[in-house]
Amino acid sequence: MNVVFAVKQYVSKMIEDSGPGMKVLLMDKETTGIVSMVYTQSEILQKEVYLFERIDSQNREIMKHLKAICFLRPTKENVDYLIQELRRPKYSIYFIYFSNVISKSDVKSLAEADEQEVVAEVQEFYGDYIAVNPHLFSLNILGCCQGRNWDPAQLSRTTQGLTALLLSLKKCPMIRYQLSSESAKRLAECVKQVITKEYELFEFRRTEVPPLLLILDRCDDAITPLLNQWTYQAMVHELLGINNNRIDLSRVPGISKDLREVVLSAENDEFYANNMYLNFAEIGSNIKTLMEDFQKKKPKEQQKLESIADMKAFVENYPQFKKMSGTVSKHVTVVGELSRLVSERNLLEVSEVEQELACQNDHSSALQNVKRLLRNPKVTECDAARLVMLYALHYERHSSNSLPGLVMDLRNRGVSEKYRKLVSAVVEYGGKRVRGSDLFSPKDAVAITKQFLKGLKGVENVYTQHQPFLHETLDHLIKGKLKENLYPYLGPSTLRDRPQDIVVFIIGGVTYEEALTAYNLNRTTPGVRIVLGGTAVHNTKRKIRIL
């Protein structure tokens, strides 16, 4: 159930199968991203893969002393490129791997192009998704729907991605979907169709409790992506943006050249792996420790390299030191930038009000706070609009709803038309009319008591009070209490036991906050393994772009 490993295994297998010798990895745009998430350059260099080429690049030279490993999505263009490539082979031998099911006719046309018999392998390796964390994957599709319905191309891509995920994890699941969403139903049906069609592929060893695929729709919880986050990974994504583990720091004032773009990958950055789910304050103290450790190892200026032994010790420690210095400067820069943004944009205050909007039901105080912040010049356009959006989502039907007033305030503040439009767009997208479940008020007695107790105790942390709606859904799912009238099974059979292996897919994208929720559930619930995925990994900016 580890998606990072699943993809990595595929790539390793490809490289292994090609035997010794210099190799080139021939990929398309998407597979480049897929591979880069699981392998670092130095790691893959050790396996004799020295060049990385795009199949669509024209500027490739004939290098007959190289073996080519082709890892491609089975698209029409890729097949065409490959046919051209095989007619005039540039490399000595080709190992071809498609990331998904390829049609027989495509195989035939490829075979006919291979007049020089350079192809040694043609296989399907189902690494057709971006593995972000061991339990988190994404398809990097922005804007998968047109209104309430699927864009047909994206529907097929999503189906491919999801079936590839199931194949790579060797799971043939039962499917449940969110009834209130038409797109969820469509996707569920498409996945089912593929499973039926490729039943041979989906023949896996039966487990006692069959795995479960739950398909949800983002519009059921439009709140979560609109909140500021305070855990490291989520915060970096929210404020700086993570794209295939890469972070663009070029806009940071006074950034040095080699830190313009940094890679944050839990696979080979221990500090990041240990801290990605911790909150900002903890990161602060941990980075302090990191720096202290670093200072300990740092070669001292005053320390003269007098004896040969000194020099030797220095040289022996140097690579380690250098590696550490890279990590330290990277994280210090990132955290520094985060804290700069936090203070510049007054995010602490903003976040507090956001959380109040998301979690509490005190209309007048919420309204007051929103109004106060709208007057604050430090709050950015985007944050201001976001507050109003949250307000709109929560108090849409409130008796003394003063949304028009707030929108007016936005206008007076000089917030651009683009952002003001979003307010109505978000209500359209995830308003009460659309939501299948109630986000804001507790439903049953247990939940009410819980909230009451919470009120008595005081809030643990004003900035992290919000629990994504997904938490409740998953919690019910794990306990076998998820209502069948809201989340029906596709097909006649239902699960009698509590599910163990769960794949959750959210149409419209997941957030890192939800990833954290799934992570925590994985850690606290014995025997349950949850893999979470979405069409994309969201932050507010991306989410807004979709609307």
Add this chain to the structure above:
Amino acid sequence: MSKGKLKKFCKKVVGFILQRKSLVQKAKKAKNRLLKREGDDRAESGTQGYESFSYGGVDPYMWEPQELGAVRSHLSDFKKHRAARIDHYVVEVNKLIIRLEKLTAFDRTNTESAKIRAIEKSVVPWVNDQDVPFCPDCGNKFSIRNRRHHCRLCGSIMCKKCMELISLPFANKLTSASKDSLSTHTSPSQSPNSVHGSRRGSISSVSSVSSVLDEKDDDRIRCCTHCKDTLLKREQQIDEKEHTPDIVKLYEKLRLCMEKVDQKAPEYIRMAASLNAGETTYSLEHAGDLRIEVQKVYELIDALSKKILTLGLNQDPPPHPNTLRLQRMIRYSATLFVQEKLLGLMSLPTREQFEELKKKRKQEMERKRILERQAALESQRRLKERQNDLVSRAANGEVVSLRGGPAPLRKAEGWLPLSGGQGQSEDSDPLLQQIHNITSFIRQARAAGRVDEVHTLQENLRQLQDEYDQQQTEKAIELSRRQAEEEDLQREQLQMLREREWEREREQFQAVSLHTRTRSLDFREIRPFQLEPGREPRTHLAYALDLGSSAVQSSAAPETPSPVSALEPVRVWSGPPAFGQDPLPQSTVPQQTSLNPFEDEDPSSPAADGSASPLASEPASGPSACILKEYNPFEEEEEEAVAGNPFTTPDSPAPNPFDEEDEHPYPRPSSPPVPGNPFEEATCTNPFEMDSDSGPEREEAIEEELLLQQIDNIKAYIFDAKQCGRLDEVELLTENLRELKRTLAKQKGTN
């Protein structure tokens, strides 16, 4: 008992006490942690730190390794389709080559053109001129001017423009190569002498006028573009098969070298490790040779990869950028390889060093042996004593009671369980009795020279001792927990007492009587006072009280406790938890027990030493540190923290990592009137504060040296705390450390 022995015993008891104390310390720490946890719980439960769970589910990173996912091969399908295609293609090529062979089989230059033509026509039937009014390739109409030409390989017709020529050397190359390669070719339907071309001359066409009028270029063979293309492709294939570029040759060598390193390096490392430990399993020369060999291979790798890097750089048309990229990447990966592996090679000792190491090891062995012998002697002596003893109270029947222990007696050999002679009153614990018995067995066995028995017995003994140690530790922890609780109670009262005392103290201070007073609390005098509880285990409570009162006294002094006092507990603390309590003189850790715990600095000092130097140099550290500090996010953070840090719960500002300096609570009424003495604060937040409380005071200004020492200590604490994963403590300590450093800087400033 001799005087020396008495001294030894005293030391041991002191060690025992300190041991106890460290246990108290530990228990208290644990309690502090618990208390703190309660306070922090709320802050923590919201965020759920990485370490905070260890039960329940599993971290996704720990999930069992994912097996390779589903795969599906299309190779057989692919091959099937390809085979059909390839057969066709290969047949074509072979046909052409066989014809070419026939066309070049005779001596063209010395044969009449008419005869040549006849032969040519016999190889392949020529297409009728009349059938082709236009050139099939370019579409021009044939006329007198635009004459028809026949391809000698396939018989088709084209115009002169579209005609290609094959030179004899080219033809020879193809035909000779195909003779070798065809026989090895993979495709099934191949044989060099296949049926093609057998129907020679079956169609006798009228020789065209145009052909007769051809100019003579008999040394070349005419053919159409299609045939030429096919042949050219074939030539390319042949070329590639024969030619290996330089880079491949070099690369293959490079890989060979890397493999060699992978074989040899682990062997060398094993040798070097053994040699550095002073063992003599491997010879130094041999290891040296191997080292040189491995290093040579590294040099070779370096040289080869450099050569690959510069390959073709000064050629006229510079190589394709991709080629250069490939070369760079190979070089880069070779460098990585060398870095990773070469730097892992530890160095060998020099000859002198090695001798020294050997000597050291020998001495160590010797010492062990001597100790063993001593133990044996001692036991004999005791045996004698005991026998005397036995004689004196023969009627007591004590032997019987001693033998009563459930010792694994080997009755056949009949080792007698002999008492250790010392402190029998302590042997109330059955385990202890057992241990005694076994030690005496061992002695007897050794005296009798039964080596294997000694061995098994020793094994037995070790197990027993482990068991006992564990039991004792548990007991001690239990005990100390109770103590700690009680102490806490007392501390509250003492706080008030302390205040009063302090006032009195100050008066005294003004009355210049201070010196004598503090001296009276000198450590040397404290020691005997501490000894008492060790002798009588019942007085633990009293001891705790004493400890408390001494705390009162010490903190009553106007100056804070000296760092020296903090040093000692730490030493004991990191020692094995049980050795101080083991009342057996002949236990398996004789060296340690016999050592003065106060001298036993080594176990804890590496950590302190290691961390000491960077710290000491910290305030003066150069620009590189400053660069880092520029990025330091925490300075900014402090301001925000005041504004309302996100992670402080509304009612407990303390756990905030960023703002201690600003809003640190200063609720110590007893603190001396020295405003803002950083040392004071250091002790007040220090969870180890009891360490320092029992020590002697110092009223002079804190010496720089001591400060440094203190810094070292705290470093060691941090290290320890980190080892045990107590992050909150680390936090606190780090804070302390910073205070100390600031003081140090201030000191430096004033000096």
